[in-house]
Amino acid sequence: MGDSVAETTLPEVDEHPVQQDRSEKDTLLDARGLTKRFGDILANDRVDLIINKGEIHALLGENGAGKSTLVKMFYGSLEPDDGEILWGDRRVTIGNPAAARELGIGMVFQHFSLFEALNVVENIALALPNPGNMQDLAKRIETVSRDYGLPLDPEDIVADLPVGIRQRIEIVRCLLQEPRLIIMDEPTSVLTPQEADQLFLTLQRLAKEGCAVLYISHRLEEVKRICHHATILRHGQVVRECDPTLETPASLASMMVGADVAAVSAGEQAPEIGETRLALQGLSAKAATPFATALNNISLELRAGEVVAIAGVAGNGQGELFDAISGEMPAAASMIHLDGTACGNKNINWRRKQNAAFVPEERLGHGAVPGMKLSQNIVLTRHGTGDKLVGAGFVSNVEASVLEKRIKQAFDVRMSHDDPEARSLSGGNLQKFVVGRELDRNPGILVVNQPTWGVDAGAAALIRQALIDLARSGSAVLVISQDLDEIFEIADRIAVISRGFLSEAEPATDMTRERVGLLMAGGAETQGEVA
Amino acid sequence: MRIELVKRKEHSRTMALLSPLIAVALTALSAAILFSITGHNPLIGLYKFFIEPLTQQWSLEATIDKATPLILIGCGLAVCYLSNNWNIGAEGQFVVGALFGSALPILFPSFENVITLPLMLLFGAIGGALWALIPALLKTRFNTNEILTSLMLVYVAGLLLDYLVRGPWRDPDGYNFPESRIFSDAATLPEVFGGAMSLSAPITIVIAIVLAIVLAKTLKGFEIRVMGESPRAGSFAGFSAKRLTLFSFAIAGALAGLAGTMEVSGALNQLLPSISPGYGFTAIIVAFLGRLNPIGIIIAGFVLALSYIGGEGVQSAMGVSNEIASVIQGLLLFFVLACDTLILYRIRMVSRRVPTGEASHV
Numbered sequence: 001m002g003d004s005v006a007e008t009t010l011p012e013v014d015e016h017p018v019q020q021d022r023s024e025k026d027t028l029l030d031a032r033g034l035t036k037r038f039g040d041i042l043a044n045d046r047v048d049l050i051i052n053k054g055e056i057h058a059l060l061g062e063n064g065a066g067k068s069t070l071v072k073m074f075y076g077s078l079e080p081d082d083g084e085i086l087w088g089d090r091r092v093t094i095g096n097p098a099a100a101r102e103l104g105i106g107m108v109f110q111h112f113s114l115f116e117a118l119n120v121v122e123n124i125a126l127a128l129p130n131p132g133n134m135q136d137l138a139k140r141i142e143t144v145s146r147d148y149g150l151p152l153d154p155e156d157i158v159a160d161l162p163v164g165i166r167q168r169i170e171i172v173r174c175l176l177q178e179p180r181l182i183i184m185d186e187p188t189s190v191l192t193p194q195e196a197d198q199l200f201l202t203l204q205r206l207a208k209e210g211c212a213v214l215y216i217s218h219r220l221e222e223v224k225r226i227c228h229h230a231t232i233l234r235h236g237q238v239v240r241e242c243d244p245t246l247e248t249p250a251s252l253a254s255m256m257v258g259a260d261v262a263a264v265s266a267g268e269q270a271p272e273i274g275e276t277r278l279a280l281q282g283l284s285a286k287a288a289t290p291f292a293t294a295l296n297n298i299s300l301e302l303r304a305g306e307v308v309a310i311a312g313v314a315g316n317g318q319g320e321l322f323d324a325i326s327g328e329m330p331a332a333a334s335m336i337h338l339d340g341t342a343c344g345n346k347n348i349n350w351r352r353k354q355n356a357a358f359v360p361e362e363r364l365g366h367g368a369v370p371g372m373k374l375s376q377n378i379v380l381t382r383h384g385t386g387d388k389l390v391g392a393g394f395v396s397n398v399e400a401s402v403l404e405k406r407i408k409q410a411f412d413v414r415m416s417h418d419d420p421e422a423r424s425l426s427g428g429n430l431q432k433f434v435v436g437r438e439l440d441r442n443p444g445i446l447v448v449n450q451p452t453w454g455v456d457a458g459a460a461a462l463i464r465q466a467l468i469d470l471a472r473s474g475s476a477v478l479v480i481s482q483d484l485d486e487i488f489e490i491a492d493r494i495a496v497i498s499r500g501f502l503s504e505a506e507p508a509t510d511m512t513r514e515r516v517g518l519l520m521a522g523g524a525e526t527q528g529e530v531a
Numbered sequence: 532m533r534i535e536l537v538k539r540k541e542h543s544r545t546m547a548l549l550s551p552l553i554a555v556a557l558t559a560l561s562a563a564i565l566f567s568i569t570g571h572n573p574l575i576g577l578y579k580f581f582i583e584p585l586t587q588q589w590s591l592e593a594t595i596d597k598a599t600p601l602i603l604i605g606c607g608l609a610v611c612y613l614s615n616n617w618n619i620g621a622e623g624q625f626v627v628g629a630l631f632g633s634a635l636p637i638l639f640p641s642f643e644n645v646i647t648l649p650l651m652l653l654f655g656a657i658g659g660a661l662w663a664l665i666p667a668l669l670k671t672r673f674n675t676n677e678i679l680t681s682l683m684l685v686y687v688a689g690l691l692l693d694y695l696v697r698g699p700w701r702d703p704d705g706y707n708f709p710e711s712r713i714f715s716d717a718a719t720l721p722e723v724f725g726g727a728m729s730l731s732a733p734i735t736i737v738i739a740i741v742l743a744i745v746l747a748k749t750l751k752g753f754e755i756r757v758m759g760e761s762p763r764a765g766s767f768a769g770f771s772a773k774r775l776t777l778f779s780f781a782i783a784g785a786l787a788g789l790a791g792t793m794e795v796s797g798a799l800n801q802l803l804p805s806i807s808p809g810y811g812f813t814a815i816i817v818a819f820l821g822r823l824n825p826i827g828i829i830i831a832g833f834v835l836a837l838s839y840i841g842g843e844g845v846q847s848a849m850g851v852s853n854e855i856a857s858v859i860q861g862l863l864l865f866f867v868l869a870c871d872t873l874i875l876y877r878i879r880m881v882s883r884r885v886p887t888g889e890a891s892h893v
Contacts, residue, residue, distance in 0.1 A: 328767060349769035
């Protein structure tokens with residue numbers, strides 16, 4: 001990450017792409033009436049989509065709107081049930097990803113498919129149909145990656161590289177095959193703002209060279225900034241096409257959701273800061289596995305009435321920090337204090353009894369048991385908190401379903417029938433449930449990791465508002481998030497985590513995205529070392 | 532035409548009940564084919580195997596005798612399997628339990644009073660639990676694979692029994708036969724219901740019912756189920772995986788050890804070089820056929836006990852090898868595990884061509 005920070009003289013990103021009449025340009029891909037059905041669900045319903053040469057085309061939609069299904073059909077990993085794809089003016093059947101690559105379609109996935117133990121050139125060689133001589137390939141990788149402003153050292157071992165660089169490997173892997181269309185799935189979700197700027201320059205250069213980009217993102221600001229055209233999907237259908245440069249993020253969001261999204265209000269009410277509820281003092285922990293992150297001397301004070309957010313790129317120790325605070329990963333007693341009591345060595349239920357509550361990042365399999373009913377999943381975190389759920393060792397199903405109904409109503413958790421298994425809920429609804437399960441206790445301290453990860457805009461607004469309301473009612477709220485928009489929306493103070501170091505929490509009003517970006521890219525580390 | 536498995540949104544309750552029945556039906560069908568291939572009338576074979584043992588009192592009593600240890604061991608194994616601990620060594624825990632239980636009447640034959648039998652049962656349970664704790668400790672301490680260690684300890688236990696019966700514990704008045712002395716009346720499990728069954732059957736039923744309540748209604752049962760399905764969520768709930776591993780192995784070992792002691796005290800009345808026709812292994816099938824639910828295990832225990840009696844039946848009546856019983860037991864486990872897929876998936880016939888390359892996106 002260091003090198004992107006060092007480049008202080010980044011060329012300006014072209015903020016307003018020149019608009020051209022789309023019909024005059026060359027059509028690269030023309031999808032007509034694409035339909036894909038999974039069981040009872042119509043994932044794509046007669047989708048028409050035209051991508052022109054040299055166009056950065058945004059594909060927008062909430063989770064479950066059918067974006068992934070659509071691009072998987074372009075990339076050959078799903079077969080359409082109906083409809084046709086024209087490539088140039090030729091009708092094509094894309095049977096598998098290899099066929100897609102042969103046509104010139106490349107894809108950069110949100111979750112990387114790299115072998116951590118191998119180096120860059122080996123990883124790329126594995127993906128090429130005929131990689132040829134390794135030394136020549138290494139030279140080509142160096143040239144191409146430098147050429148496009150994404151420098152790579154072919155000899156680096158992937159395990160040592162930060163996420164932003166790993167994404168470069170994926171992109172360079174695509175570029176080596178001289179693609180005519182690159183599909184990118186949420187590329188900036190793992191990048192610092194500076195790294196994202198670098199990526200945008202590369203994309204704009206590709207577009208100038210005539211390569212088309214199909215760009216999936218939830219970040220409407222950046223869509224407005226770099227995309228020429230946007231197609232919006234809702235419930236598997238194309239509901240709108242627009243020129244994103246003429247829209248605002250709010251108008252794009254309401255097109256996606258189909259209704260106005262309630263704005264979350266944090267700043268309107270200044271927090272009344274009370275006493276310290278949660279204190280981390282020199283919290284350190286060794287990495288449990290080779291791929292985990294060590295925590296280095298982390299200190300933080302969380303006070304009643306405020307929301308403190310921890311920003312950071314994925315995989316910089318957020319999960320480890322959460323586990324240490326929740327008590328799933330033991331630490332030395334003095335490292336963590338709840339309401340003044342040293343408790344680093346106490347278990348999670350002891351901390352819950354101290355009126356702390358926790359919401360982990362992973363909903364299914366960590367926050368909830370997939371195959372158990374919601375009422376049983378309430379017992380999961382609340383069996384020890386005096387909610388009358390357990391008496392004399394016996395679990396009361398009656399009390400559990402009372403709570404289930406209450407949480408369902410209070411947090412608008414939608415379900416097809418009463419008390420279903422957790423796995424049958426959509427991501428947004430399950431997240432409302434696991435957050436609601438803890439908020440229902442009215443906890444004095446709430447720690448939540450990625451509160452709205454993969455959640456649709458409506459549910460995200462509801463959850464964010466609930467977190468702010470909890471803080472304003474006198475509780476302390478700690479939010480760990482990768483979503484900077486979210487952080488600036490709800491946080492009173494912001495700290496940044498980078499490679500297991502935490503920067504000092506500073507008032508959100510004094511923070512800028514640039515500053516957060518610098519801290520994400522290693523600034524937090526040097527600050528932490530000095531402290 | 533191809534068959535696709537489509538994931539259901541939730542577990543199917545109907546299929547959870549139906550899948551063991553489908554498995555039994557498919558097993559019967561396969562058994563019929565086996566009988567035909569070996570040149571026997573399949574209908575008579577099935578009748579002799581599955582039905583005839585139920586028609587006579589002596590064979591019914593024999594079925595109950597065989598079912599009892601299977602149910603007791605199966606209940607303990609269910610606790611292990613529900614919590615994701617793969618205890619394959621119940622056979623060894625059964626044997627060591629029997630050794631611990633027999634120590635009292637063999638080493639102190641004159642100790643005859645009302646507490647002889649309760650003490651034997653207690654020792655048996657402790658012995659089985661201790662033997663089961665070996666793989667559990669190895670797993671929690673050194674991360675060893677409990678499937679291998681528990682299975683290997685079965686053979687260690689078998690050799691230990693063989694050594695004791697042929698050596699130090701051999702009956703001094705037994706003309707050098709490899710047998711222990713016959714247990715005294717005080718060390719013998721009494722018969723109940725006019726001699727129709729040993730006391731072990733009602734004890735087993737009571738234990739199964741208690742265990743069913745514990746698993747379904749208590750926080751401990753909840754912990755066991757959560758840990759089995761999602762260990763990460765279990766640790767988020769504050770449950771300790773290591774402690775539960777020790778607990779479930781100890782329970783399974785104790786029940787297997789109790790079954791072992793009741794077998795030597797009731798049915799055999801002495802220690803022999805071999806005291807089990809593979810109860811500990813067959814109980815694995817019983818546990819799964821009973822859907823890891825103690826009430827289901829009671830029924831499954833009877834079905835598997837039938838296979839022992841039925842196997843002897845077809846051997847004597849039709850001259851089919853007794854090994855057919857093992858083959859049918861194996862088929863049954865195979866079908867039970869296969870049919871369990873239907874609980875979370877449904878089958879769909881697809882007539883269109885097969886798309887390729889769904890998996891790799893590299």
